Amino acid sequence: MNRMDGKVCVVTGATQGLGAAIARRLAAAGAKGVVITGRNAERGKAVAASLPCPAHFLQADFARVEDCRMVVAETDRLFHRLDVLVNAGASTARGTILDTTPETFDALFATNVRGPYFLMQAAIKLMIAKEIEGAICNIG
Numbered sequence: 001m002n003r004m005d006g007k008v009c010v011v012t013g014a015t016q017g018l019g020a021a022i023a024r025r026l027a028a029a030g031a032k033g034v035v036i037t038g039r040n041a042e043r044g045k046a047v048a049a050s051l052p053c054p055a056h057f058l059q060a061d062f063a064r065v066e067d068c069r070m071v072v073a074e075t076d077r078l079f080h081r082l083d084v085l086v087n088a089g090a091s092t093a094r095g096t097i098l099d100t101t102p103e104t105f106d107a108l109f110a111t112n113v114r115g116p117y118f119l120m121q122a123a124i125k126l127m128i129a130k131e132i133e134g135a136i137c138n139i140g
Helices: 017-028 041-050 065-079 102-129
Strands: 008-012 033-038 055-059 084-087 135-138
Touching (some): 008 017, 008 102, 017 041, 033 065, 065 102
Parallel strands (some): 008 033, 033 055
């Protein structure tokens, strides 16, 4: 894996599974700091505490655009930069073409599509303002 020395990374959905594994790998690769996001505060704080670099947990629901913007702003406040955004979080609610309700569809779209979009928007604005050649990875 490429080195992450001096990089500040945000990993969504990092309270468990793939997101937590990505956060651990970025920290092991030398990240200057990692911001863990998710809805479960207990698991998020545990993942952040387990990392070998400065790490913070931010509770966020990416169906809420305000939470997307807060994560980027708080990362900037904590670390004064953002180099890497990994969108690994998603809602795993399920339905079929026959039984998915409009409410379930809207909730899935808000969390899995709109949320990452507005996270990217906020991250890109910050990267441009700070002249950072960053990286964004969306896992869908």
